[in-house]
Amino acid sequence: MTKKASTKATAKATPKTQSKATPKSSVKKEAVAKKTEKVKEVLEDKLSQSADETVLDRLYTVVQSRKGTDPSLSHSARLLSRGTYKIAQKFGEEAVECLIEAVAGRKDLLVGESADVLYHLIVLWVDAGVTPEEVWAELRRREGTSGIAEKASRPKEILSKKG
Template sequence: MTKKPSIKTPVKAPSKASTKAAPKSSPKKAAPAKKSVKAKEILEDTLSQSADETVLDRLYQVVLSRKGTDPSLSHSARLLSRGTYKVAQKFGEEAVECLIEAVAGRKDLLVGESADVLYHLIVLWVDAGVAPEDVWAELRRREGTSGIAEKASRPKENLSKKG
């Protein structure tokens, strides 16, 4: 609560100064407006990056850089050093936790668990030698195709082996 009043106080002070010096603040208003537009654009870029592959590509590079490093210094290195079974097991655990939060309707917790799932999926990719660009290419290939049509286009031999 003490932070809110301290935040409000500096905000009020500049606005009083800008109303006292109207001619001088006109050029200054243009600059802050540009800054706020730029800040808004940066925020929008940051938010859009969270939905595109760049943030995941960066995370992939970090996890990849941890492969083979000291497991006591990096969680990613520790996971990768434990082998594919443990990496896959951890991914599965995180996926189940994500599902639990979704079913419970706890959106805020679902967001966090979703981030955990994506991180552990990337650890699984690194372990398996899968590059993000391969996944992005597959998603682009499927884009604009209905799920029903995409499933129908899969080789039939996979289905016949089950029966």
């Protein structure tokens, strides 16, 4: 009988021990898995964000490097060789195409036209000697300010009419 009692005690102890250990280890494993997943998401977001934030800076560097090079080898060089008027005209055309796609509700085409606008804006910056850092600094200066308040704070310029 002693054997049976001891077997019963062991049999009873084993499920209790397992039932207590299993949930705790499962909870710990789930917590670790959740933390690991969260860390992965944060890292992926940071990597993606870093790439996105510097893409315009990299594009600026490429366009800047094309200045004064052979216009037959580079679209940027060709635009830059044609002068400010033609660069501005091309930027305006791309901006209008962007607006048309927005009004038409064609999101996929709007994305492409938006990329064209940004590219041509950067060509305009290179031509004018404006750097991305100057534009980013101006955006940081305006950050947190109401658009209405920011616009009201700008100096009023009087445009003279020519002949």
